[in-house]
Amino acid sequence: MRVILGLMFAVLALSAQAEVPEFQVVIKDHHFVPAEIRVPAGTKVKLVIENQDPTPEEFESDALHREKIIAGNKTAKVMIGPLKPGSYPFFGEFNEDTAQGVVIAE
């Protein structure tokens, strides 16, 4: 019984893990590429942000309630959502003039 339950949880955990769709974003020359990310509304999604600049950047968004530092030449994951349909701006705090982007949930 216990084994079966354990297996069920493992399968559930795995499927939950697999269900979170991932979206790739690159930071290059203090810009987000793409600057517009379209994600499904109503479900958790994972942004995989690869910082190709040698300098650190802080992914920040008041609308998405997230702030995370990404070291130079490193990749970070940011879980967001579930989001209502709409647009959610974000920016790179360390280079706010150029590093701007928006998540569009639909």
Add this chain to the structure above:
Amino acid sequence: MLSSLIIVFREVLEAALIIGIVCAATRGMDKRFSMVAIGIILGALGAVIVALFADVVADFAEGMGQELFNASVLLTVVVMLAWHLIWMAQHGAELASRANKTGSSVREGSEPLTVLILLVGLAVLREGAEVVLFLYGIAAGGSSASMMIMGSLLGLVLGVLVGFALYGGLIRIPTKSLFTVSSALLVVLAAGMAGKAAKYLIQGDFVPALGYDLWDTSALISNNSIAGEVFGTLIGYDAKPAGMQVVFYVVALLLILAGMWWAKQKHPVVSLTKDSQAAAQ
């Protein structure tokens, strides 16, 4: 230059406000300024180390190490503040009467002053690490580096000045009410930090959000404004908090208040009893 000034100012502001209140709250205690200074130095050193190992920290907990680290530091500070407040609830009256007599300060061994060092050190560490990373980015950036460094220095000075201003304002309050005022300030400060810790735990997916944007007062004071920053630090203001943030805030607030109330009930005049025992012998 302006952008670097604002970024550094924001980071320094939080630590400066905390240190300003702590300095005022510990008025009358021996060696408090050297303790605070040691805390700042250790915190700054720690900030450099954390910044150096930022990517190592980040890789912990399946990429959620940064969130876990920030939440842990914040919650440790909350515990330190709670400890300090409960101690003050017990000894505040004694402290106030001693601070009133010129030159007399509370004898050593009163409050473990290491709590003070740790409190200040951790406040500096968390904000400082971000400043160090930012400055490193500027230094590696090239051309406009010197202007940016100037801006950062100005930001640092401005932040520290605000801390001093708060301290200067607080110590004008008569000693007896100062402890009440500073305790009240520290209680909401601690609750606010607990709320902020919850925000990091939600971001790292360690706790459920229990609903985002419980309310939205961005039109009044937005999170990104300087006022939002100041109130965010001082009372834990968030223009649109998640449910779990509010839960952490309220639980921390109630626990600390209960602890202070208990300390007051249980040991109303511990030191007086000791003094009278000593006198009787």
